[in-house]
Amino acid sequence: MSTIAELTPTPLWKHFAKLCEIPRPSKHEDKVVAYIVDFAKSRGLDVKLDQIGNIIIKKPATPGMEDRKTLAMQSHVDMVPQKNADTQHDFLTDSIKPYMDGEWVTAEGTTLGADNGIGVAAILALMESTDIPHPPLEALLTIDEEAGMTGAKHLQPGHFEAELLLNLDTEDEGELYVGCAGGVDVNISLPYVAEPVKTGHQAFKLSVRGLRGGHSGLDIDKGRGNANKIANRIIDTAQQQIPALRIASLDGGSLRNAIPRESFSVVTVPEGNAELFRDIVQQSSATIKAEFDNEPKLDIALETAEIPAVVMDLATQQKLIHCIRCCPNGVERMSTALEGIADTSNNLARVVTETGESGNYQVRIQCLVRSLSDSARDEHGLNVAAAFQLAGAEASLDNAYPGWTPNMQSPLLALMKDVYKEMEGKEPEVKVIHAGLECGLLAKPYPNWDMVSFGPTIRRAHSPEERVHIQSVANFWDYFVRVVSAIPQK
16 A cells, blocks of 8 residues: 555545645644535535534435434544654645554654544545435534634534534544543743843753653643653753853743643853753753653753843743742542543643743743533632742633533433444443543534544544554444444434
8 A cells, every 4th residue: 555545444544645635733724624615515515614614514314314313423624733843844834744654644743633634534435425324414524623622612503403413533442432621721921021141151952852742631641741841840950050040042832732742942051150051951861861761752952052132030030930840730630430530630831932022021831721620620720820920920711611511321322332332242431531522612502412422543642643543443434334324213
């Protein structure tokens, strides 16, 4: 096989291969939306965009299945744009380069977009099919899920007739999801005074790279390193021995829903302390690597840099260092009702120095808090904000979205369990996920929807190591088709 489009099932993989060719980072989905609309129109399907830009496609039932319940299917068209620092790739213009690596499909130096491109491809394949029995179908392909769930938030009632909905956006074959965590962004701004670099100082660039990163919901309980925390720890350790050390710039993490894999800091120290600074970084690196034995590729490097124009004032710098140390990161609490499931967490996602439009300087921090409880979500968000407000920072909780409350008596769940048992000879696992699915938001305009989420096996989503298991995609497609064909009468 020369391309992923030739993999089985071909109807699905050919669409995923095409999606990889089309740039579709969050908030820049215009090209993929246009492609899908043209796809639907060219096949005589009923297609429209709603007022926010979600795609809605409808297809009549195959002959003999007109009396079945209408089935809605939902995936999101955007993807997380993550790449390695040494990868040359523009997510606004360049195609993803997928390739087969043994039993997996992955991409060259970037996220693959299997989250949620495989789900979109499955829906397009079913909509295009002529030989798969199915009830009346309605597809909802949402925009901007990864950066704010904008499409789901603004979905209005009246577009759909379905009572059942399949969300195709989870990442473990053989598992059915009936609930998820909600989330809220914590956006923080800490102003600082820019001061000239003192004479006789030398500049260094501290790089933290090679961390595993991953999905800030699915992987937050795995104890992975956070590049922002690690860089801050090293700088703090160094400043305790070199009080004149000053921060010139910080650039750590990239997206609020991705565990930070990389951080780049520029600092200055007196020339007479340069060797001491190198020794401190080397010793700290050895200590941190020993602690994070689950991060075998962690790389902490120090190199000389050009003297920056300005550095951060000392008082703010010390406050910032202490705030980042105090900021909760990782799992705050495990669920007491659902064994092995994180209840509440925070991802210290982004730390970056910026120059504002009026020439003012600030440190911008972004966090994403998740929780199975909306009240605990908001409470932990306030805790995270308070860690920075004590230092005089401005902080706000924005973009909150609800969790999805499980319904263990769901008729759709019962049907899907029966189909799975008939296929595999065993029960599927029924779970709640500590990640944000759009189902909680979709329930607001469509409270009658009976929803279940499932998908193929995807690993390392939201990181350049994202990959999807080839055989699991075939199993997922087979299961999807069987469920669709088994939808009961009205």
